[in-house]
Amino acid sequence: MDFALTDEQREIRRAARDHLERRYPATRVCALAEGPGGSEAGAWPELIRQGWLDDDLGMVELALLAEESGRCLHPTPWWTTVALAAPYARAAGEPLTVPATFADGAPDGAAPTGAGTVRATRSRRGWSLSGQVPAAPQAGAVRCVVVRARTEEGPAVFACDTGSPGLVVEELSTLDTLRRMAQVRWDGTPARLLTEPARTPEVARLARLRGGALLAAEAVGVAAGALDMAVTHARQREQFGRPIGSFQAVAHQLTDAYVGTELARSLAYRAAWLVQNDPEGSLACAQAVDEAVLVARDAAVRTCETAVQITGGMGVTWEYPLHRWLRRALWLDAFPGFGDDPHGRVAERLLRRDDAGGITPTTLDGR
Amino acid sequence: MNLHDDPAEAAFRAGLREWLRSRLPDDDPSRTWSTAQLREWSHDLSEAGYAGITWPKEYGGQGLTAAHQAIFAEETARAGAPDHINIIGMNMVGPTLIAHGTDEQKARYLPGILSGRTLFCQGFSEPEAGSDLAAVRTVARRAEPDGYLLDGEKVWSSYAHLADHCLLLARTGPAEPKHRGLTCFLLDMRAPGVKVSPLRQLNGDTDFNQIILTDAPVGDADVVGEVGRGWSVALSTLAHERGTFGVTLTARLVAQFDRLLRLVREVGADGDPAVRRELATLHARLQGLRYTGYRSLAALRRSGEPGAEASILKLEWSLLHQRVCALALRVQGPAALLDSGDAAWQGYWQRQRLRSRANTIEGGTSEILRGIVAERVLDLPRSRQ
Structure with missing residues (x-):
């Protein structure tokens, strides 16, 4: 047992933070949030140059990049690319190096919000897609949409370029304007098959584990970024002749936010490590991902709310950047991409009646 | 980064698990242990090489890592093993003597602490010195030629009714600033002028004691560290407590949560959506606490400091344990009204529910701990002068 980042992982985190802090100060992020697409066009080549899309990045490394992205609300479609689309491309053995996202046109079970219906048909010229998905994240800012669509043999996964004929993307007004949802429609659009129907359920299950771990990691970063802002403010802002951070009523709220953020960080790193080292995505791994998601979402929302409270009248203005972090936290809390109910799944695994004593909290991760 | 046991850790865990299984076949939370049984248990631990796990070998310890200590905590909690009867000697006094004691003190006390023969208690808190520990009023008056006489009152002292010796903080320099005139002593609990009486807690149990000192003698040879430097000795004692203590508490809470799951199934509350949601939240936060403990152990290994x-470990542990115990009564419905022999599990959860109320107070109140995090971790300005 050695639950610590390696020197190399620390270096990746430091480099990521340097890059993002230099390139995206809060003022720039706020400006981009109100501009077209809600992200920086032209940022991609630099991300590739810095290795953010490297094929050999492990899950812990990706989690660190996602955390740093959350901390400064990294305004590019990097997260949707690696957390949503890349797990499918990866399973198909195709490196994904263009900005991409995922749209679910063949949801299993009860359709979560944002899922639609897309049909894939095969002709001599190859596969083509028709249908729509009402809300896919960042679809207006990407060049490739990975889509799960129905075929006669069951759901399969396809990729199509956003410039393809018959593909229409319509951006929706979105709570977090830095991660806009868009409606996507396909009408006889040519597409490339990534995963056959037979493999799709398993590939989708593993993709959700990768995505869940990276959602948790981003949420940790969002919490950490908001906490930083609030702590800095509490050190500097004076009332009654003292910095407000010296008042226990203020300091203790920040401490509680710190506690939630640290628990979430531990769970997010653990989930990332398990996904990396348990390629079959066992029950223990799935449980760890759900735990990370539910604690990290909660930490992000609570910490952002606390930060607004601590920054007071300033914190509730449009000009003060904090509401962008709160919006991202709310976005992450509501995003259904990995199944809607992590609490329900965690409880189900804890309470299953058929458990012959093998799965308990103490043994769940095989220790 | 590695979240699994390395080969040496895995072997240690397997050996310990086997040893525990042979001695404690069932986790029976309502079992009560007599003092004689506890002494025997501690003796057996020592014989089997499970005492002083992180103590250096030269002092009779096992010379193993904090990760081994964590494994010991997890496996003993899982098996429902009781506390080592000399837990204060083992985890606080021993490491303090290794760091600050004289050769004579080490030779005299350490072997007995390890074997469980010499039991220790701790005399820090007082009625007027709780969170503000440096405000202790117990006075050590010089008694020539070679000692002191102690006068005062100590409270919340676990095991004082059984202990042979007490690690005690007293004021040797009444005129000096409050953190300076303090000295740490090793007091013989059988000395004249030492009177121990039980403190009854709100749940009816008596885990703690009051110690009244009236001209109780200690010698110069019983001073730990230097005269007037007792505050830094006390801080290092408390730091030892914090090192792996959080991991130990967490391991117990994981076992306690397993018991809660058992209860939830027993009373048929496992279909209740509100119960399921609370269980999921508690379990997830508990795992967060557990892995935060592992992160702190990894830092301890690298830098010597947690x-x-x-x-945050103790702070979050206390809140989660209170929620676990609260849920355990809630799922019992009206049956939660009963107690002791008439209640489920012989009233185990009723006792725990009431006992857990102290968790956010003992060993550092949540308010003090939040203050420490605010100042030392978040670097916020001090709230008091």
Whole structure:
């Protein structure tokens, strides 16, 4: 047992933070949030140059990049690319190096919000897609949409370029304007098959584990970024002749936010490590991902709310950047991409009646 | 980064698990242990090589890592093993003597602490010195030629009714600033002028004691560290407590949560959506606490100091344990009204529910701990002068 980042992982985190802090100060992020697409066009080549899309990045490394992205609300479609689309491309053995996202046109079970219906048909010229998905994240800012669509043999996964004929993307007004949802429609659009129907359920299950771990990691970063802002403010802002951070009523709220953020960080790193080292995505791994998601979402929302409270009248203005972090936290809390109910799944695994004593909290991760 | 046991850790865990299984076949939370049984248990631990796990070998310890200590905590909690009867000697006094004691003190006390023969208690808190520990009023008056006489009152002292010796903080320099005139002593609990009486807690149990000192003698040879430097000795004692203590508490809470799951199934509350949601939240936060403890152990291994994360372990542990115990009564419905022999599990959860109320107070109140995190971790300005 050695639950610590390696020197190399620390270096990746430091480099990521340097890059993002230099390139995206809060003022720039706020400006981009109100501009077209809600992200920086032209940022991609630099991300590739810095290795953010490297094929050999492990899950812990990706989690660190996602955390740093959350901390400064990294305004590019990097997260949707690696957390949503890349797990499918990866399973198909195709490196994904263009900005991409995922749209679910063949949801299993009860359709979560944002899922639609897309049909894939095969002709001599190859596969083509028709249908729509009402809300896919960042679809207006990407060049490739990975889509799960129905075929006669069951759901399969396809990729199509956003410039393809018959593909229409319509951006929706979105709570977090830095991660806009868009409606996507396909009408006889040519597409490339990534995963056959037979493999799709398993590939989708593993993709959700990768995505869940990276959602948790981003949420940790969002919490950490908001906490930083609030702590800095509490050190500097004076009332009654003292910095407000010296008042226990203020300091203790920040401490509680710190506690939630640290628990979430531990769970997010653990989930990332398990996904990396348990390629079959066992029950223990799935449980760890759900735990990370539910604690990290909660930490992000609570910490952002606390930060607004601590920054007071300033914190509730449009000009003060904090509401962008709160919006991202709310976005992450509501995003259904990995199944809607992590609490329900965690409880189900804890309470299953058929458990012959093998799965308990103490043994769940095989220790 | 590695979240699994390395080969040496895995072997240690397997050996310990087997040893525990042979001695404690069932986790029976309502079992009560007599003092004689506890002494025997501690003796057996020592014989089997499970005492002083992180103590250096030259002092009779096992010379193993904090990770081994964590494994010991997890496996003993899982098996429902009781506390080592000399837990204060083992985890606080021993490491303090290794760091600050004289050769004579080490030779005299350490072997007995390890074997469980010499039991220790701790005399820090007083009626007027709780969170503000440096305000202790117990006075050590010089008694020539070679000692002191102690006068005062100590409270919340676990095991004082059984202990042979007490690590005690007293004021030797009444005129000096409050953190300076303090000295740490090793007091013989059988000395004249030492009177121990039980403190009854709100749940009816008597885990703690009051110690009244009236001209109780200690010698110069019983001073730990230097005269007037007792505050830094006390801080290092408390730091030892914080090192792996959070991990130990967490391991117990994981076992306690397993018991809660058992209860939830027994009373048929496992279909209740509100119960399921609370269980999921508690379980997830508990795992967060557990892995935060592992992060702090990794930092301890690298730098010799537990990381900043360590400061939140006790704080979060206390809140989670209170929620676990609260849920355990809630799922019992009206049956929660009963107690002791008439209640489920012989009233185990009723006792725990009431006992857990102290968790956010003992060993550093949540308010003090939040203050520590605010100042030392978040670097916020001090709230008091």
